[in-house]
Amino acid sequence: MASNSYRLKQGEAGKGSIFSRLEKWVRIDTAFQHGLPVKFLPHVLFVTAIGIFYIGNSHYAEKNVRKIDRLKTEVEDLRADYTTLKADYMKASKQSEVAANVKKLGLKESLQPPEKIVIEEE
Numbered sequence: 001m002a003s004n005s006y007r008l009k010q011g012e013a014g015k016g017s018i019f020s021r022l023e024k025w026v027r028i029d030t031a032f033q034h035g036l037p038v039k040f041l042p043h044v045l046f047v048t049a050i051g052i053f054y055i056g057n058s059h060y061a062e063k064n065v066r067k068i069d070r071l072k073t074e075v076e077d078l079r080a081d082y083t084t085l086k087a088d089y090m091k092a093s094k095q096s097e098v099a100a101n102v103k104k105l106g107l108k109e110s111l112q113p114p115e116k117i118v119i120e121e122e
Contacts, residue, residue, distance in 0.1 A: 091097060099109040
């Protein structure tokens, strides 16, 4: 009985995954032939530390961008509230509005202009 075998199509013989190509190009197995190369360990640790720092810095920057966006929307809301309250205050401080609000308390608006009191020195 014949065994099943995988047959490559035309043109696929030279193709392979990127990892197989990388493995053929780099030859990692020859680097570890005599054991672990300890002389490269400081460089590997340095590159690893830089990578961790880079990732942490990216997360920190993204967190700050989100915080800035949240604060911008909050400032816009507070500015709108301030403008509304300022307009309401300006309207409420008009003489006609004050007179209408005081009329409910039983007070009347004076129609005579104020008089200046002059004290003569002796």
